[in-house]
Structure formats: structure tokens, C-alpha cells
Amino acid sequence: xxxxxxxxxxxxxxxxxxxxxxxxxxxxxxxxxxxxxxxxxxxxxxxxxxxxxxxxxxxxxxxxxxxxxxxxxxxxxxxxxxxxxxxxxxxxxxxxxxxxxxxxxxxxxxxxxxxxxxxxxxxxxxxxxxxxxxxxxxxxxxxxxxxxxxxxxxxxxxxxxxxxxxxxxxxxxxxxxxxxxxxxxxxxxxxxxxxxxxxxxxxxxxxxxxxxxxxxxxxxxxxxxxxxxxxxxxxxxxxxxxxxxxxxxxxxxxxxxxxxxxxxxxxxxxxxxxxxxxxxxxxxxxxxxxxxxxxxxxxxxxxxxxxxxxxxxxxxxxxxxxxxxxxxxxxxxxxxxxxxxxxxxxxxxxxxxxxxxxxxxxxxxxxxxxxxxxxxxxxxxxxxxxxxxxxxxxxxxxxxxxxxxxxxxxxxxxxxxxxxxxxxxxxxxxxxxxxxxx
Amino acid sequence: xxxxxxxxxxxxxxxxxxxxxxxxxxxxxxxxxxxxxxxxxxxxxxxxxxxxxxxxxxxxxxxxxxxxxxxxxxxxxxxxxxxxxxxxxxxxxxxxxxxxxxxxxxxxxxxxxxxxxxxxxxxxxxxxxxxxxxxxxxxxxxxxxxxxxxxxxxxxxxxxxxxxxxxxxxxxxxxxxxxxxxxxxxxxxxxxxxxxxxxxxxxxxxxxxxxxxxxxxxxxxxxxxxxxxxxxxxxxxxxxxxxxxxxxxxxxxxxxxxxxxxxxxxxxxxxxxxxxxxxxxxxxxxxxxxxxxxxxxxxxxxxxxxxxxxxxxxxxxxxxxxxx
Numbered sequence: 001x002x003x004x005x006x007x008x009x010x011x012x013x014x015x016x017x018x019x020x021x022x023x024x025x026x027x028x029x030x031x032x033x034x035x036x037x038x039x040x041x042x043x044x045x046x047x048x049x050x051x052x053x054x055x056x057x058x059x060x061x062x063x064x065x066x067x068x069x070x071x072x073x074x075x076x077x078x079x080x081x082x083x084x085x086x087x088x089x090x091x092x093x094x095x096x097x098x099x100x101x102x103x104x105x106x107x108x109x110x111x112x113x114x115x116x117x118x119x120x121x122x123x124x125x126x127x128x129x130x131x132x133x134x135x136x137x138x139x140x141x142x143x144x145x146x147x148x149x150x151x152x153x154x155x156x157x158x159x160x161x162x163x164x165x166x167x168x169x170x171x172x173x174x175x176x177x178x179x180x181x182x183x184x185x186x187x188x189x190x191x192x193x194x195x196x197x198x199x200x201x202x203x204x205x206x207x208x209x210x211x212x213x214x215x216x217x218x219x220x221x222x223x224x225x226x227x228x229x230x231x232x233x234x235x236x237x238x239x240x241x242x243x244x245x246x247x248x249x250x251x252x253x254x255x256x257x258x259x260x261x262x263x264x265x266x267x268x269x270x271x272x273x274x275x276x277x278x279x280x281x282x283x284x285x286x287x288x289x290x291x292x293x294x295x296x297x298x299x300x301x302x303x304x305x306x307x308x309x310x311x312x313x314x315x316x317x318x319x320x321x322x323x324x325x326x327x328x329x330x331x332x333x334x335x336x337x338x339x340x341x342x343x344x345x346x347x348x349x350x351x352x353x354x355x356x357x358x359x360x361x362x363x364x365x366x367x368x369x370x371x372x373x374x375x376x377x378x379x380x381x382x383x384x385x386x387x388x389x390x391x392x393x394x395x396x397x398x399x400x401x402x403x404x405x406x407x408x409x410x411x412x413x414x415x416x417x418x419x420x421x422x423x424x425x426x427x428x429x430x431x432x433x434x435x436x437x438x
Numbered sequence: 439x440x441x442x443x444x445x446x447x448x449x450x451x452x453x454x455x456x457x458x459x460x461x462x463x464x465x466x467x468x469x470x471x472x473x474x475x476x477x478x479x480x481x482x483x484x485x486x487x488x489x490x491x492x493x494x495x496x497x498x499x500x501x502x503x504x505x506x507x508x509x510x511x512x513x514x515x516x517x518x519x520x521x522x523x524x525x526x527x528x529x530x531x532x533x534x535x536x537x538x539x540x541x542x543x544x545x546x547x548x549x550x551x552x553x554x555x556x557x558x559x560x561x562x563x564x565x566x567x568x569x570x571x572x573x574x575x576x577x578x579x580x581x582x583x584x585x586x587x588x589x590x591x592x593x594x595x596x597x598x599x600x601x602x603x604x605x606x607x608x609x610x611x612x613x614x615x616x617x618x619x620x621x622x623x624x625x626x627x628x629x630x631x632x633x634x635x636x637x638x639x640x641x642x643x644x645x646x647x648x649x650x651x652x653x654x655x656x657x658x659x660x661x662x663x664x665x666x667x668x669x670x671x672x673x674x675x676x677x678x679x680x681x682x683x684x685x686x687x688x689x690x691x692x693x694x695x696x697x698x699x700x701x702x703x704x705x706x707x708x709x710x711x712x713x714x715x716x717x718x719x720x721x722x723x724x725x726x727x728x729x730x731x732x733x734x735x736x737x738x739x740x741x742x743x744x745x746x747x748x749x750x751x752x753x754x755x756x757x758x759x760x761x762x
Contacts, residue, residue, distance in 0.1 A: 133692050133723040152724065153762050159692060159723045247685055247717045282682065283689060374682055 003059050003077040006038055008050055008069070018068045019043050021075065026058045029083055039075055052078060059083045072154045130157035137162045140255050199264045199289045200226040201434060202257065204280075206271030206295075206417075207362075208311040208355060210236030210345060213270070217419045220427030225434055228265075230256060232273060234354040236345070242354040244361040246298070246370040250279035257286060266434045270294040270419060271394065272362070278372040281379060290382040290437035292430050294418050295391050298372030299398040305366025307393050312355040317343050329390035329415035377403045382436045386429055388414030388421065407433075440623055445615040447589040448478045448554075451596035452516065454625065456486055459514060462600055465492035466501065466518030466554075475520055476556060476615050498524045502531035502553065506605075509551035510539065514600055522557030522609065523569045536605040537580030548603040552596070556610035558649055558699055559747050563612070565735040568743075570699040572647065573706040575607050576677045583676040584630055585609035587651035589619040591674050594628030602630060609676075611649040611699075633680035635687065639669035642757050643687040645710055646697040647673050650729075654697055656750035661757055668757060676706065684710075685718045692723035695756045697748055702730040727760045729753050 008019055019041040026032055032052040039050050059079035063069040128145035130138065134157045138145050141162070148165050150157035201221065205213045211229035218227050233252045234242030243249045253276060257265065264287035269277030274296020281288045297303070307326050314320035321339035325331045346352050362369055376383070384407045387399045393416040399408050409429060411418055418426045442450070456462045463486075464479060470493040473480035483491040494501055498519055508515040519528060532553075539547050559568035576583045582604055586592045592610070599606040636651065637658050646654040651672045658668040669687050673679065688694055696710040707728040714726050729748045737743050 131692075131723040132720045136720045156724075245717055248720055251720055282686065284686070 001059075001079050001081045001083065003079045004054060004056070005074040006050060006052075006076045006078060007072060007074050008041055008048065018070050019048075021063045021065055021067050021069060022047060023065050024061060024076075028058055028061055030058050031082070032056060032058055032078060041069070041075075050075070054078060054080075056080050057082050070153060074155075128157060129154055131159065133159050134162050136251070136255075140259070141166060198226060199266055199287075200228050200262060201266045201268055201430065202262070202277075203227055203229040204253065204267070204269040204273030204276050205229070205232060205235070206273050206297075207232075207308065207359070208235070208342075209270075212236075213417070214419060216423035217427045217430070220424055222431040222435065225431065228257075228260065228262065232276065234358045235351075239348060239351040239354050242358050244358070246275050246279045246362065246372070247283075249276045250283050253280050254283055254285045263287060264289055266290045266292070266437065268292045268294070268430055269296060271416065272297050274298070275368075275370060275372055278375040278379075279370070282372070282375040288379070288381055290384075290433045291379055292384045292386065292433045293376075294386045294426065295388065295394050295396075295416050296372075296385070297368050297394060298370050299376070299401045300373075300395065301367040301371075302395050302398075303363055303366065303368050304393045305363065308359050308363050308366075312352065312359045314343070314346070320346075326392050327416045328421055329388055329413050330421065333415075333421040335420070373401050376401075376406070379405075382433055383407070384429060384433045385409065386411065386418050386426065388416060388418055390414060391416045439620040441618055442589045442593075442621045443615065444589045444592050444610075444617050444619075445476055445478050447593035447619075447621050448596055448610070449480060449482070450621070451593040451600075452479065452482060453485065455514075455597055455600045456482070456490060458625075459600075461513045462516065463490040463492070463508075463513060464516045464518070465494050465504070467494055467496055467520050469493060469518050474518065476610075476612065478554075478610075478615070479518065498527035499530065502528035503535065505551040505553065506531050506535045506539070506549065509536075509549050509605070510547050514550045514552075516552045516554060516600060519553060519555040521567050522555045522571050523566050525555060525571050525575065528553065529574075532575070532581060532605070532607075533578055537578050540604075541580065549605045550601075550603045552599045552602075552606050552608050554596075554608045554610065556612050556615075558611040558613060559731075559736050559743055560613050560649075562738060562740055562743065564738040568736040570609075570648070570731070572609060572676055572698065573700050573704065573709070575609075576706055576709070580604070582606040582630055582678065583609065584674060585611075585648040585676055586628075586674050587611075587614065587646075587648055587672050589617065590621045591628050591634070591672075593621050594626050595630060595674065597625070598627040598630050601627070606630065609648060613649055614652070617652070628674075631675045631678040631680060633683035634672040634674060635669065635683065636672050637668070637670040639667040639691065641667045641691055642693040642695065642761055643669045643671060643684075643691045644695045644697060644753060644757065645671045645673050645684060645687075646753075647676060647706065648699060650697040650699050650748055650753075653748060653750045654753055657753035657757065660750060660754045664754070664758065666757060666761065673710070679710075679713065681713060681717055684714060685721075688714060688718040688721050692721055693757075693760050694722070694726045695729060695753060695760055696726060697729040697753055699731055699748060701733050702728060703733050705730055724760050724762075727756045729756045 022040040022042050024039045025037040033055050034052055036052045037049050038052050041048050056078040059077045061076040063075050069075055130145050145157060148157050148161055151161050152158040203214045205211055211231050214229050230253055231238040233249055243252055266289045267277040274293040275298035278298055307323055310323040317339045320343050324334055324339055328334055385399055385402050386409045387396045388411045389396055402408055414421045468475055469479040470483040470491050501517055505515045505517040536549050540549055557570045584595050586595045599608050644654045654670045658670050661668045669691055671683060671687050694714055696707045698705060698707040700706055707730045711726040729752055732746055
């Protein structure tokens with residue numbers, strides 16, 4: 001049996017908040033025809049009659065006579081088959097939608113109280129309505145939105161509902177109030193280690209690469225340095241989850257670090273990852289100790305659009321190699337088999353689409369669609385900028401936009417990827433930045 | 439710091455820039471002998487003479503073309519268009535000349551002029567003298583559009599606008615001219631392209647422009663009494679827009695109200711809403727709410743005009759609705 005909502009979308013102006021149900025013209029289980037009067041509601045100005053928009057049977061009534069319903073609320077449903085009288089539409093929902101009666105049994109504390117009920121209703125079969133923030137928080141905590149009642153307008157699930165659900169779960173699981181997320185997505189790179197004592201170096205790769213781009217540099221860093229290499233959204237292990245803006249990338253990286261218990265970190269970012277590091281620092285959720293940027297994005301509009309498009313489009317190792325050659329000052333610096341390995345990664349289901357989608361939204365019309373010069377200027381920690389003088393992807397001239405406190409290193413004979421072309425020097429400069437932060 | 443009226447702060451900025459740079463000159467209708475209908479240019483003709491402060495005939499179209507050519511040939515003109523309602527007469531020079539010459543001549547020309555004008559309702563000036571055409575102007579790439587809300591910003595941003603090599607449309611508001619505030623003394627500029635957070639808050643971000651900033655600050659007081667902590671961000675630079683400041687505020691409050699005195703449809707508030715969704719969608723816990731003028735002419739009748747204009751009370755209502 002399919003059911004269709006009966007609702008009043010707008011009543012008497014945009015600041016009107018609620019309507020009063022004056023009377024239902026039909027009873028639950030009665031047949032209705034398109035155009036039949038179903039229910040009369042009162043708005044600030046007048047009584048409004050709501051008519052059936054289809055033939056069927058009145059299935060459920062969520063707001064009885066004399067009750068107030070928020071504008072946009074579902075007042076009841078029409079079914080396409082004759083409902084069995086007395087059938088409860090959906091366990092758990094019917095209890096919360098029944099009109100209040102004086103003889104109600106002991107209320108279940110998990111059910112919304114009758115007065116709040118209207119806004120938490122979702123017609124059966126419809127998708128959960130949740131704010132983008134609530135959706136993101138629920139995904140991070142492994143919560144199923146279908147199990148959560150929304151307290152916002154139209155029954156929308158908001159952050160407060162997620163918070164309340166997590167609090168309830170935490171009380172349920174153990175008295176100490178510690179919460180174990182049901183299905184936290186963890187990066188395969190680093191095991192979650194809650195409450196880290198020291199600040200790790202977080203390495204963020206560039207567009208079209210993945211965390212393995214750091215493998216030559218990591219062993220050359222100072223012995224005391226702990227590293228976490230993250231995959232950007234839409235890349236590597238995160239290929240299934242592309243991002244459309246630099247801010248979204250920053251949010252997702254921030255969420256991942258939070259899950260790992262990383263509260264403070266040294267940031268190292270290359271190219272798009274450099275832009276992501278700046279956006280992450282700007283978010284302010286993470287205590288950033290130092291920043292090392294390798295040919296970062298976000299310091300000017302220019303970018304080699306052909307390179308970005310070619311990288312996202314290449315389907316053969318030969319084609320990909322052509323573009324990878326553009327990345328480096330000296331093509332022999334590319335490790336043997338790099339193109340084949342990169343291509344294998346791209347061939348995995350969805351990776352190419354994710355890359356192409358990200359290229360389109362991050363670099364619209366061949367320009368960098370984000371400006372992080374001010375984010376760089378706002379940093380109050382040791383900051384180092386490393387750029388190859390032969391960079392053919394992002395112009396080295398962008399380095400001139402760095403504020404005066406930034407140490408700028410321009411490398412002769414090096415192209416866009418110092419970490420591959422000059423791993424020892426890159427490792428030394430990262431180590432020096434980290435140590436200078438104390 | 440000195441306590442100044444908004445109009446006096448503008449006058450000080452013009453005087454200082456004219457003293458510092460002989461290529462700065464002013465022209466417009468009734469700006470010389472009469473000192474401007476809002477007295478912004480009062481005393482400047484006496485001080486700088488009739489060559490650098492010029493009264494002109496009534497032809498906004500000719501005046502704006504004159505600003506374009508004067509700017510291209512090495513001066514820094516400041517043109518006053520008496521009412522923003524007359525801006526449509528200037529549009530050919532803005533859309534087909536000022537905004538694109540640098541581009542079509544491969545950067546060989548600079549276009550350092552300022553077009554000052556004032557708009558806004560609330561003064562009973564009727565349908566032809568009360569409009570806010572910010573959206574129409576901010577729509578044009580190649581032109582900066584700024585709208586300071588405080589005397590300090592009025593002075594600092596006008597100085598920065600005069601020194602800018604791009605055309606800058608400088609939007610004032612007739613009800614701001616008499617507002618008073620502290621203004622830093624001496625040669626202090628306020629960079630174009632930066633928003634100002636005038637009040638910190640944790641529950642909801644209210645982004646406003648021009649005189650609506652004053653209304654938003656009043657709304658924040660009303661909301662405080664409702665138990666709501668509102669953050670007020672003054673979008674004093676309409677274009678370029680300080681997206682970073684907007685995102686940072688929403689990342690904190692997760693709720694946004696955008697306020698602009700222009701019309702709703704295709705308006706600046708719509709642009710702000712879309713920008714927020716582009717850059718901070720996953721931080722939103724509720725849809726962005728717009729507070730704007732309804733899509734109608736502005737009535738002369740005071741009760742009708744009051745009913746139409748965005749106000750502190752309407753901003754408060756919108757904020758409470760957004761937080762539901």
C-alpha cells in the first residue's frame with residue numbers, strides 16, 4: 001500500500017508558523033475522490049479547505065481537530081488501497097502521532113511528547129529530511145537517519161537531534177557516558193589513536209595523486225617525527241567520496257583527524273593538498289603547529305588546465321605519462337612504473353568520475369576556484385613555502401604572494417613535485433619547519 | 439580617534455586624498471557651490487577651486503563616460519551620482535567601457551575612478567529616489583562595489599577606493615549620513631574585499647550590507663533578549679566578497695540570515711545564499727533565510743514604506759524562524 005501526504009505548504013504569509021485544524025470532513029478509512037474536501041484548517045487570516053489531490057482512502061490523521069500543525073507539516077495520508085481499520089501505519093510512529101488523550105499510558109521517555117510530535121513525523125516510505133550538517137554528523141557517527149526523529153520544521157533532522165541521539169546511545173551503552181561510534185569510517189593509513197600526546201605531521205597530497213606520493217620523503221624525516229598521510233576526498237581510499245569545494249575538503253579532512261583523535265598537528269600539503277592545508281588551518285578546529293606548503297594551490301588563479309583535464313581523462317599509461325612528465329622538471333625523476341601504478345589506481349571503479357567531477361568544481365574554466373592568500377596571511381605559526389622554479393602546473397610566481405613571515409624556498413631544476421624530485425631536501429625542510437615550531 | 443558623522447568622514451577622505459594627490463578631482467551635479475545635496479563635498483570647491491571640484495549639467499550618461507576617459511588618461515576622478523536610482527543612466531559606461539577596457543586592451547589601461555552614489559529607503563523619498571540597486575552593480579565583473587556602514591569605514595574605504603586602479607562604485611545610504619562614530623585620525627585606509635565582524639555570536643550568523651548592518655545590530659540586541667546569540671558580519675565589500683569570513687562564521691553558528699535592502703528576485707541576498715551553499719553547504723543546519731525588500735516599487739506613504747523595508751524586527755523574526 002502506497003500512501004501520499006496531505007499537507008498545507010504555505011498559509012497566510014511567510015512568517016506564519018502554525019495552522020489550527022478545525023475539522024476533518026472524512027474519517028480514517030473513508031474513500032475519497034480528487035477534489036473532495038478533506039480537512040479545514042485555520043490560518044491567521046482565514047479558514048482554508050484542503051482537498052484531496054487524488055482518489056484513494058484516507059489512511060491516517062496526524063493532527064486531530066483542535067490541534068495546531070506547523071506550516072508544511074503532513075496532516076495525514078491518503079492510501080491507494082483501502083486500509084485495514086485499526087492497522088497501525090508504522091510501529092513507533094503511530095504512538096507519537098495519535099492525538100493526546102487523557103488516559104494515555106505511561107509515556108515512553110524515548111517518544112517525543114505529544115506537543116512536539118507534529119514536527120517529528122515522516123510519512124511512511126519518504127526519505128529522511130535532514131540538514132546538511134546533521135547528515136554529515138550522522139554519517140560520521142554511523143547513525144541511520146531513518147531511526148532519528150527530526151525536531152525542525154517539516155520534521156527536519158537537525159544537529160540537536162543527532163546530539164540527542166548520541167547522548168541517548170551513550171547513556172544506554174554505559175553509565176560512564178563514553179560513546180563508541182557504531183561505524184566510524186577510519187582511514188587505512190593510521191589506526192585511530194585517541195588523545196595523542198604529540199603533534200604528528202599530517203601530509204596531504206595533490207590532485208590526482210594519493211597518500212603514497214610521500215613514501216620517499218617519510219623515511220627521511222627526523223626520527224622523532226610521527227606522520228599521518230591522508231587521502232584527499234575523491235582520491236585513493238577515499239575515491240568514493242569526492243568533494244566539490246576546498247571548504248568541503250577541509251571539513252572532511254578535519255572530520256577524519258578528529259576521528260583519529262588528532263587535535264593538533266603540523267600540516268604539510270602539496271598542490272591541491274597545500275590549498276587543503278590552508279583551508280583546514282582556516283577552519284580553526286585543529287591546533288596547527290606549523291605549515292609546509294609545496295607548490296600549493298590557492299595563491300593565484302592560474303593553473304595548467306590542460307594538465308588537470310589530461311590527468312583526469314587519461315586512459316592509457318602512455319597518455320598519462322605524457323601528463324606526468326609535465327609535473328617534473330626532469331622526466332627521469334619519475335619513478336619507473338609510476339604511470340602504470342597511477343593508471344591502475346584510476347581504473348578502479350568510480351575513481352575517474354570522482355576526479356573529473358572534482359576537477360570541474362575545483363578548477364572551473366581552468367582557473368583555481370578558491371583564494372587562500374588571506375588564509376596564509378592569517379597563520380601565526382612557522383610557515384614554509386617550497387616551489388620548483390620549473391613548475392609547469394602552477395606558476396612559481398604565485399610564491400611572491402606569500403606574506404613576509406613565510407620562508408620561501410625556490411628550487412632550481414625542480415618542477416611541480418619536490419617530494420618526488422628532491423625528496424631529501426624536501427624532508428630536510430619539513431623537518432626544520434617542524435623543529436622550529438618547538 | 440575623532441567622533442564624526444558619516445558624511446563628515448567622507449568629506450575628510452576626499453579632502454585628504456585631494457591634498458595628497460593632485461590627480462584626484464571631483465565632479466557631479468550640485469557638488470561644488472551647493473556642497474552636494476547631502477553635504478558630502480561641502481567646502482571642497484572653496485579649498486581646491488573650480489578646476490578640481492566641478493559642477494556639471496544633468497547628464498549621468500555623459501558624466502560617467504567622462505569619468506572613464508579621465509581615468510584612462512591619467513587622473514583619478516571621483517564622480518557623484520546624486521541618487522542610486524539614476525545609476526541605470528550610467529550603465530553603458532560601466533558595462534561596456536569601464537569594466538572591460540583593461541581586459542580588451544590587454545592590461546594597457548588603468549581605470550582608477552570612483553563613482554559615489556547613495557541609495558536606500560526610509561526617508562519618504564518615493565519610488566524614484568529610494569532604491570538600492572546594489573545587485574545590478576555587483577553583477578558586473580571588473581567593477582568593485584563597496585558599501586560601508588560606519589563612519590570609520592566610510593573614510594578608510596573611500597581613501598582605498600580612490601587609490602584603487604579598478605573602477606569602484608561606492609554606495610552610501612541617505613540614512614547613514616547623519617550616523618556618528620569614532621574615526622581614526624590621519625591616513626588610515628580600510629582594504630576593499632574584507633568583511634568586518636561587528637558582533638561575535640554563537641547561534642546564528644547575520645550577514646548584512648549598508649544600512650541593514652545597523653538594523654542587524656539592533657536585531658542582535660532583540661535576539662539577545664530572546665536568548666539567541668547572533669553574530670553580525672558587515673559585508674562592506676559587496677564585490678569582491680569576503681567568502682572566507684562568511685564560511686568561518688557559518689562553521690561556527692551553522693545558521694545564516696542574509697539581509698539586503700534591494701529587491702528579492704535575482705538580488706544580492708540570493709547571490710549570498712547561493713555562495714553559502716557553494717562553500718558551506720555541509721555546515722548548514724537549516725536553510726539560509728533572506729530578508730529583503732519585496733519585489734515592488736517603494737511607496738511614498740510612510741506607513742507603507744515602513745511596512746516594506748527590512749527592519750530589525752523582521753531580521754529577528756527571520757533569525758528565530760531559521761533556528762526552529
